[in-house]
Amino acid sequence: MKARVRVTLKSGVLDPQGSAIAEALHRLGHANVANVRQGKFIELDLEEPDPTKAKAQVEAMCRDLFVNPVIETYAVEIS
Amino acid sequence: MKARVRVTLKSGVLDPQGSAIAEALHRLGHANVANVRQGKFIELDLEEPDPTKAKAQVEAMCRDLFVNPVIETYAVEIS
Numbered sequence: 001m002k003a004r005v006r007v008t009l010k011s012g013v014l015d016p017q018g019s020a021i022a023e024a025l026h027r028l029g030h031a032n033v034a035n036v037r038q039g040k041f042i043e044l045d046l047e048e049p050d051p052t053k054a055k056a057q058v059e060a061m062c063r064d065l066f067v068n069p070v071i072e073t074y075a076v077e078i079s
Numbered sequence: 080m081k082a083r084v085r086v087t088l089k090s091g092v093l094d095p096q097g098s099a100i101a102e103a104l105h106r107l108g109h110a111n112v113a114n115v116r117q118g119k120f121i122e123l124d125l126e127e128p129d130p131t132k133a134k135a136q137v138e139a140m141c142r143d144l145f146v147n148p149v150i151e152t153y154a155v156e157i158s
Binding site: 032033040 | 085100103107109111113114117118126140144
């Protein structure tokens with residue numbers, strides 16, 4: 001199975017990278033943009049035929065390695 | 080509209096971050112993991128009611144700012 005993980009800062013946590021991107025977009029003429037947030041994206045292949053088990057395993061990886069639960073949140077997609 | 084952009088290295092481009100993550104996962108006991116790739120994830124709000132126009136605008140942002148087309152590729156999701 002293929003897994004896709006999005007790791008983003010929790011809402012309320014200051015995101016200086018996102019703010020810098022928003023400022024750059026405004027300078028480039030994209031005035032109608034707001035609330036820009038930057039996060040991480042991780043894609044991986046998993047040798048696990050059962051989607052439920054695969055999702056549980058990827059969630060364990062998030063807790064073990066990918067995510068700082070104090071400031072970050074995540075979403076897992078299995079396909 | 081809300082836009083989500085995934086920016087990933089093209090396949091064939093060496094991804095040292097992804098390799099480091101794969102090694103760490105193997106050390107942590109996730110032996111069934113392969114082809115780990117790390118990318119960027121950008122989320123933003125767009126004041127544009129038309130999804131087609133919104134997507135075209137976000138694709139322009141990708142070309143202008145988010146993506147290095149030599150080594151990276153992107154996917155845009157509008158919701």
